[in-house]
Amino acid sequence: MNDTSSALNKPLIFVGPPRSGVTFISDLIFHHRDLCWLDKNFEKHPRSDWQHRLFHYASGWRNHAAQSSSLLGSLAKEFSPVPSEAISFWDESTRDDIDFDRGFLRGKHATPMEITTIKDVLAKRLILSQKAQLGLRFTGPARLCFLHSIFPDAKFVNIVRDPASTVHSMISTEEWEYLGRHLLWWRGAYSLQELAQYDMLRDHAVAGTAFQLNKLMQTTKQEVQELDLDLITINYEDFVKQPQDAVSQILSHAGLPASKTIDVALKQNEIRGSNKVLKMPATDINTVYTWCPAH
Template sequence: MTRKIRLPIVLLGAPRSGTTLLGKLFAAHPDVAYWEEPRPIWTQGNSWRSDDRLDASHLTEGIAQQIDGVFGRFVLRSGRTRFAEKTPSNLLRIPFIYALYPDVRFIHLVRDPRSVVASMRGMLAKSPDARRVLSRVWETPLGGWPAQIALAFRGMVEPLWRGGRKRFWGPRPPGWQSWIGLPEEIRLAKQWNGLVETGVTELGRLPKETSMVIRYEDLVRDPASSLDLLYDFAGLSREADTLAKAVALVRHPANRSIHGGLTVEQASQVTRETAPLLSTLGYPA
């Protein structure tokens, strides 16, 4: 069936990898209607799963029409012509999204896992953003409200009896429950590994023109060249003033230390957990 959305731009990346910045760069383009983390839209009809993985078998035509309809109306209201979004858990839904939109353009942003883990440790101690939680519930289609409200309740209440620290935060790869109780840096490294390995594997099964991988460190080191490549891959115009306005948004310095806020031992543990992917992605072990 014909879809309302053509050539959607789906930004992929583990949490704390720079996807918010990447989203801002696409939101700055005059042709792009950008939606940040419409997770409840992607999961409608599949809201009660124990992890976030979805494949083509989970996509019925009814679910496809619901998702495409919401995104289509969003673009129509914006007055723009292209749709872009970022949802970190979509690293676990690549076959599902490709089945819905075979003309999708995936952009996978990766970052050194030691920096990611250091940043994610801070998120475990961060107080829940009540306004963000409520907005997520509000944008959830009615049928998904029970699952979304349960998720929001757990996210708001659980830290109260855990000394203000979350037990788990972010996308849930298969097997995530077995990591509960492990040292934080190991648990977070396994989470990163589960997300990024799935993303690399699933994108590798698709036609090459469907996806692009870029490193966060390269993006912030040379934003002008990186953005030119990104817009070109996505099929967006690359006028000089458009590029200049977007590049001006990049104020994040490249990582000065791969350890971030980790001790040397913690960084070593993350390195051991993620070693195969470090090599694949071009990071030092």
């Protein structure tokens, strides 16, 4: 492969709220031998040809680690790369008003210069790592308008989960305590009325978190309706019940063949679907569905 203009055809892009299964499901799919994805090394050195070439072997170590219970497999797992959203790369490659960390990017489009810059780096990674297709992941706001302006032929996968389970999982993490438990974490899509509504909820962790989750899901739904996207939605609960069916659906959507390495990773990973709703007080469950009805 040596044509950078066609190297990025039909990338596979996962989106979805945090704690909804986006990371887990995309990490499984990224075991596919044909997929190139971003990791911490890319985030630190996105323009390093050596790092791109090394990824070809490092991703192979990761697949070997998933298949082996030997000492060598354990070592491979210890030193193999882990998929990353590489947010710093996207922030550094875009203008000041594009906030990939906390912004919804509602109605935002990439400039021709941004498209060229981003595609040049990602195409080189794809070519030098000897992979056939790019895979990306973004949690939080889906940023579909901006991403679609860069990759108009992208294959999107939207991962969603029951709102009560998602909210319970979010407020149970230490990270959320310092992010959005008592403030609006994601920015740029709220009306004045919504901001006033949140002011009344900011001291109630469950209601405030559900309010923010609802905005994530609502904005994604609006962008899907506005844009001509090639997108499928996977419910995490359905994935837990029939993981192989969900994997097959994603691979078919992406135009990828079945993968033995993904099958092995599925067997090696514990697919858990603990019903977080059952662990919440009934009043909290009602609060979640009041502020975040199932979409």
